[in-house]
Each structure stands twice: as C-alpha cells, then as structure tokens.
Amino acid sequence: MHQSDIQPFFAKWGDLPQETYCRFIYHLVPDGDARTAAAALCCESSTAMWRRHGVSEDLHTAHGAKVIGCRPLASRPGAYEGEIAHPICNFGARLPNLLTAAAGEGAFYAPGIVTVKLMDISFPDTFLQRFDGPQFGLNGLRERLGVRDRPFFVGVVKPNLGLTSAYFAPVAEAAWVGGLDLCKDDEMQADAEWSPLADRVRAAAAARDRAVAATGERKGFIANITDEVACLSERLRAAETSGADVVMLNPIWTGLSAVRQVRTLATVPIMGHFVGAAVLSRQPDFGIAAPLLIKLMRLAGCDLIAIAGFGERMRSPKEEIMASIAACLEPMGPIRPALPIPGGSDWAGTLPTLFSTIGHADFGFIAGRGIFAHPMGPKAGAISLRQAWEAIRTGETLADVATSAPELAAALTAFGSP
Amino acid sequence: MHQSDIQPFFAKWGDLPQETYCRFIYHLVPDGDARTAAAALCCESSTAMWRRHGVSEDLHTAHGAKVIGCRPLASRPGAYEGEIAHPICNFGARLPNLLTAAAGEGAFYAPGIVTVKLMDISFPDTFLQRFDGPQFGLNGLRERLGVRDRPFFVGVVKPNLGLTSAYFAPVAEAAWVGGLDLCKDDEMQADAEWSPLADRVRAAAAARDRAVAATGERKGFIANITDEVACLSERLRAAETSGADVVMLNPIWTGLSAVRQVRTLATVPIMGHFVGAAVLSRQPDFGIAAPLLIKLMRLAGCDLIAIAGFGERMRSPKEEIMASIAACLEPMGPIRPALPIPGGSDWAGTLPTLFSTIGHADFGFIAGRGIFAHPMGPKAGAISLRQAWEAIRTGETLADVATSAPELAAALTAFGSP
Numbered sequence: 021m022h023q024s025d026i027q028p029f030f031a032k033w034g035d036l037p038q039e040t041y042c043r044f045i046y047h048l049v050p051d052g053d054a055r056t057a058a059a060a061l062c063c064e065s066s067t068a069m070w071r072r073h074g075v076s077e078d079l080h081t082a083h084g085a086k087v088i089g090c091r092p093l094a095s096r097p098g099a100y101e102g103e104i105a106h107p108i109c110n111f112g113a114r115l116p117n118l119l120t121a122a123a124g125e126g127a128f129y130a131p132g133i134v135t136v137k138l139m140d141i142s143f144p145d146t147f148l149q150r151f152d153g154p155q156f157g158l159n160g161l162r163e164r165l166g167v168r169d170r171p172f173f174v175g176v177v178k179p180n181l182g183l184t185s186a187y188f189a190p191v192a193e194a195a196w197v198g199g200l201d202l203c204k205d206d207e208m209q210a211d212a213e214w215s216p217l218a219d220r221v222r223a224a225a226a227a228r229d230r231a232v233a234a235t236g237e238r239k240g241f242i243a244n245i246t247d248e249v250a251c252l253s254e255r256l257r258a259a260e261t262s263g264a265d266v267v268m269l270n271p272i273w274t275g276l277s278a279v280r281q282v283r284t285l286a287t288v289p290i291m292g293h294f295v296g297a298a299v300l301s302r303q304p305d306f307g308i309a310a311p312l313l314i315k316l317m318r319l320a321g322c323d324l325i326a327i328a329g330f331g332e333r334m335r336s337p338k339e340e341i342m343a344s345i346a347a348c349l350e351p352m353g354p355i356r357p358a359l360p361i362p363g364g365s366d367w368a369g370t371l372p373t374l375f376s377t378i379g380h381a382d383f384g385f386i387a388g389r390g391i392f393a394h395p396m397g398p399k400a401g402a403i404s405l406r407q408a409w410e411a412i413r414t415g416e417t418l419a420d421v422a423t424s425a426p427e428l429a430a431a432l433t434a435f436g437s438p
Numbered sequence: 439m440h441q442s443d444i445q446p447f448f449a450k451w452g453d454l455p456q457e458t459y460c461r462f463i464y465h466l467v468p469d470g471d472a473r474t475a476a477a478a479l480c481c482e483s484s485t486a487m488w489r490r491h492g493v494s495e496d497l498h499t500a501h502g503a504k505v506i507g508c509r510p511l512a513s514r515p516g517a518y519e520g521e522i523a524h525p526i527c528n529f530g531a532r533l534p535n536l537l538t539a540a541a542g543e544g545a546f547y548a549p550g551i552v553t554v555k556l557m558d559i560s561f562p563d564t565f566l567q568r569f570d571g572p573q574f575g576l577n578g579l580r581e582r583l584g585v586r587d588r589p590f591f592v593g594v595v596k597p598n599l600g601l602t603s604a605y606f607a608p609v610a611e612a613a614w615v616g617g618l619d620l621c622k623d624d625e626m627q628a629d630a631e632w633s634p635l636a637d638r639v640r641a642a643a644a645a646r647d648r649a650v651a652a653t654g655e656r657k658g659f660i661a662n663i664t665d666e667v668a669c670l671s672e673r674l675r676a677a678e679t680s681g682a683d684v685v686m687l688n689p690i691w692t693g694l695s696a697v698r699q700v701r702t703l704a705t706v707p708i709m710g711h712f713v714g715a716a717v718l719s720r721q722p723d724f725g726i727a728a729p730l731l732i733k734l735m736r737l738a739g740c741d742l743i744a745i746a747g748f749g750e751r752m753r754s755p756k757e758e759i760m761a762s763i764a765a766c767l768e769p770m771g772p773i774r775p776a777l778p779i780p781g782g783s784d785w786a787g788t789l790p791t792l793f794s795t796i797g798h799a800d801f802g803f804i805a806g807r808g809i810f811a812h813p814m815g816p817k818a819g820a821i822s823l824r825q826a827w828e829a830i831r832t833g834e835t836l837a838d839v840a841t842s843a844p845e846l847a848a849a850l851t852a853f854g855s856p
Contacts, residue, residue: 064751066626069596069807072609073815079600082632110599110626114666116691117628120713124625124688128716129782131751178487181528182497191490207542208484208528210535214500248532249667250699270542273534275693281668295538298546299725300717307717333482333549364547389487397491 029059031086041105057132058102065126113150148353157356176388180206189223196231198402204242225263240265272296283321292322311343331365368408404431447477449504459523475550483544531568566771575774590802596810598624607641614649616820622660643681658683690714701739710740729761749783786826822849
C-alpha cells in the first residue's frame, strides 16, 4: 500500500465515537512493517476501495476499520498486537457478519501478514444490549437446581452411542441417585434412529423424577438438540415437551447464530459444547482464540458452556482455560454470566486440583468415563465425585477420605492417584 | 489404550456394509504408534465406552468408528494417512452432526495425536441421495445466463461498503454493460442500515434490466443474504422478491446447514463464499482441508462457490486450489456440479494464466478492484476482462490485443504486466 493510502486506516481510540465501534485484537507476524500490515488488514476487511471512479468521496471515515494500536509482543519476537476499531455499521449485531469482519478476508487474506490470530473482541454496551445473552445464567441455574456453595456435578452418560432409551435412562438414573446434578447427552448423541430424541428425553425425564424422589435433590437432564439449523426449533420443542431441563448444541458446527435462534424460543437453559473449537483455536499463533469463542457462545445465549479442560488429552494451556472460564463469568455489560464447565478426562481424583486452580466453586465439574466406567458402576462413580468434594470441603486428602469411602477408593485405584 | 481395547477399532473396508459408513481421511502425526493413535481417534469419536457396567454387550460393531487404513505419508516423515470408516447411524445426513463426528473430540482431542488435518470425506450414494445439492448447478447456470464455451465474468461491486443503493446500482450497471455476466455484493455487504438489502437489490435489478436491454445479453445480480440463521428465510424472500438472480451466504460463519435451509426455500441459485475458510484450512498439517469445505458447500446446495484463488494475498497452494475446483466439478453421485469461482486479487492480466492452469472454461472469473478500480472506470474494467478472454480465444498475447484495446492496455499499465 502507498503511504498516502495507509494514513486513513489509523486513528486514536479517544478520537472515535466509541459506541459505534467494536475493537478486534489480533496477534500477528508481519513480513515487513507491522503498521503497514495492520493497515492492510483494515483495508481488506472494510473499505478496500474508498471512492468510486471519478467521484470525490472518502468512505474511510464512516466505514473504514482503523488501527488504534500496534505494539510488539514482548513474549514473541517478530510478533505484534494489533488493535483494530471496526465500525459496527459494517456488520450490525449479527454474529455471522461480525465474524466475517473480524475473521474474514481482512485478517486472513491481507498482504504482509504471515500468521495471525484473532485474540479478542470488545463490544460497547449499546452493542451488547442488542443481544439477549443467557436467559438464566449462573445464578438462574443455581436457583433452578438448588446448588449452593459448590460446583455443579455433571455426567456425560456413557456408553454414549448405541443405548436405546430404555437402557440409557437407568444408567443416568443411577448416576443422579449417586449425586449428579445434571446428566447429559454426549455431543455425538443427538436425534438418532436408534435413540429418537423425544423417546430418550421422556425416558431420561422419568428417571430424573425417580432420582429426585429418591434423593430429595433437584436434578436435570441436558438433551443434545444439535441438528441442521432448519430442524432446531422442532428439536427444541421435542426436547422441551418431553421434559428436558437444558438443551445442548454444538455451536461451532451449527454456527453461533443457531444458539441465538434457539435462545429466542427456549424456555429452558441452553448449553454450548466446545466440540470443533480446537480446529479454530488450537494453533498458538493462528486462528481464533478459544476464550473468544466462549465469549461469543455466552453472547449468543449459552447458560452453560463446556470448555476443553485440563486433561492432558485436551492439549489446552492452563492460561487459555482460565481465560475461557473468565470469559463465562467476568462482567459483560447487560449479559449474564454463564456456567463454565471445563472438562475432558476428569474424574474424582482431578477435582481438588481443578478447584484450587479455578479458586472458586462457580463451575461445573463434568465426567464421562470417570463416572460411568467406575468399577462399581455409575452410581458409585457419582458418589466418588461427591466424596472428593467432601474431602475438599473438610480439608482432608482424598486418600484420607477414601479409607472410609469405598467408591472414592475404587476410583483412585482404577483411574490412578491424583 | 490396552491392546485388547484397540482391536475392535480396526476393520477391513471390504468386510463392512459400505453403504452404512462414511470414510474420513486424516493426515496425522502420532507421538507413538500410529495405529494405536488412529484407534484412539476412533474411540474418542465414537464408542469411548462400548459396554455398560456389569452388562455383557459390545457396541463396537454397530457404532464404533474403525481404522480401515493407516499408511506412512511418503511426503512427510513421521506423518500418516489414516482412513476411518464411521457408521452413518452415529450422525445421520446432518452436516453439524457429521462435522461433530469427523472434526470433533475424536480427531482433535485423541491421546497420542500431535497434529491432525481432516483431508476428505467420502460418502456412499445412499447418503448423498439424502441431500439436494445444487438446485441448478453449473449447467443450470449456463442455461440461465446464456454463457457458453467461456468462463463466467463476475464482479464484486466496489466500493463495497458505504454506497447507498442509488449510488451502488450505477456502478454495477456500468460493469454489466462493459461485459460482466454477474455483479455481486461483497461478502461484507449484507443487509445494512445504510443499504437495506431489499432497496439495494431493487436498484441493482433495475440497473441489470437496463444493462440487459443495452447489451442484449443476460445478466444477474448476486445478493448477499448472510445474516443470523433466524433471519435467513426473511432475507431470502426479500432478495428474491426484489429481483436477485442469485443469493449468497458466508457458510463458514452461518454454518453449512444454513445453506441447506436456504436451499429448501430458494427459487434462485445459491452462492457460497469462502470467507473464514482459511481459519480452518490454512495450516498445512492441521485443521480441515479447503477442498473438503468446498465439497461440503456443494453438498449443502451451493450452485456457485467462491474459492480462495491464485492471488499471492490468498496464500493458497496451487494444488489445493485445483483440488477445490475439482471438488466443485467432479462426479458426486446424484449431486450436481457447482460453478467454481477462484478469486482474490484477479484482474484482466491474470486470466490467461488462470485459464491455462485450470485447463477448461468451467469456472467463474471474479474481480473487484481489477474492474471497479480500473483507471477508466468500471465499464472499462469489465471490458478489459472480455478483451483478455478474446486474446485467449484467438491465441494472441494480451500485449498484442492491447495495442487496439485501450481498456486492456490501461489495465496492464495500472495493475502490472501478467
């Protein structure tokens, strides 16, 4: 770009009408001058041409994205943090259009940029007000489930594929009776010929009611309604009328705006699952940062958000997971906090470290095989989670508690010491 | 995984009921034994548990994904091509669920896999029959636009952001009169307060009609209906009733199944734009291969597909672009071919190389600034494209033709020699 073409793509944040801009943060490696590369990013993502042939006009002011910051990253030689103010009028309060602006030709096909990662987006409150966000949020979930001063205990019913509803429900029931607050479908288990959604939810809801009667605690079933977007309202209705307490989607593959569509119709909380997020976020220097994807799921209306957690298999850095948890909970204008549920390979033995790492109890503790592959069965698996929490509450070690808690002892033996 | 746990995740393709499986091809780098890593991928993506506690059952046969091939990649030491057969009953003919299986916890959160890229998916014809695919396809587009024996000439109207409809339409009209078959909205330009979709389409359709009258050729306008999925049917209706000839979406950010929803309602062809695809596909050894994304857009129902093309700024390897073009055109059971439109930084001077690289005329040639920033204006910009095609047709060089073609000569001067 010529130097005269670059200048209109720079501004001071303080000089702009801030409520009309979103701010996009990128980490980028230029192959030449970093400020020129950042300006090229702005150009390609907004006013690649800013006047018609033969017309004296300048569309930069209203429609041009502007570099408002470009600083070397101390931690990565050669890399820069670019801060871009993008006019909201170019995309509106619409998630697919927002992502087209933030993660489109601008960022990923700009000349002079070798590698780039979209790290964060900041929104003015007037923009956030155009979204509903979570209908219930963290506090609403605590209210509905009567869970106070502790994490929510969540189980992914396993075997996740192949059980007909009549066999699925008793497995969930055992885990609820053992101490789970929420049983859920696996992200792979949606509506299937061998387990139609309405059938499964009806059977699970009856099992939930029996578990509620047996324990005196409130319980919930999370039904996976992931489907083609054309079918989502039908799936939602089927899940709700069959007794689901929460509906789940895989927003990366349905699209984030599918959550927003469900949000306008749902009478129950919505859970978003991280599946697919790694494809966008796993590379440290490229793509879209995982915490931003979580933030967008919250903005779209997820009350609960499953996050790739601390298990080794998840290959997620601790700082990233902590930032994703913060993206659920931190103040966000009028948007309610969501319940973060970091997970993947967790079991009773990982709870103490998880709790001390997070530092508070505003999270969901989720396990699959850690409950349902417990050597004494799913009820014992769920009991082992509550025993681990009791150890934390009383300040004892898991090993100490295990001497009088056979379910925890069996978990420690089967799944290894924490 | 224990050796006995691994065995059920292997099969011979010839032994399986093939019409009940899709085949996923991955390139992966294991940190240990490759076959064990591929089995772990199958396990995490399907029957992570294959029996209930205390029950003698085996859900592998019906629901387990199976390794049917695992070969070292000659071109990359340490990397393998894994071929996985995944039972269709686990996801059905539903794109979000298919992607959950193919690009979910299995591929991206399996133990023992350092890096992985989903390269391709093969579908049995019985699966493909459950999709509509393109309603018109390449042949239907040739019919509708009367374009024979040459590429389609397509222009992205620029300036792309900020022109009200009254100013937008004359720009498009000039380019149509100059020789474009199709004028289109930029991927960033959807429904906006400063250019409501219906307004813009009405103005563009009137301009198109004038251009048709002036040239005696058929012309079309491509309207960008990208929006929240809840609004797509309304946007589609607005575009169609206002006179759009094609509707465009950004499927990566609306979700691929949004295309399929629009396909069930649309009476005009659908265009899919690649924007965002790079986030998934750019890394050579990680993510999802670009040609597969194109294949899925075709399966979802796109009649025209914009592909990141040969321009340097697009950072797309030639082999990948050629594979994406093939993904539009190659036989795919009952699914019609789509029109591939590779683009990005093209202008008259890049047409000869593009045409000889592709080797046939079944493509759309698309330009933005190469038409609308032409020094003599958009009409001349469009004329310069047709002049470049005339040079190809007659076997002359661009320079020779330019001696009696001032528009081409001006393009060569302004945009550099080919």
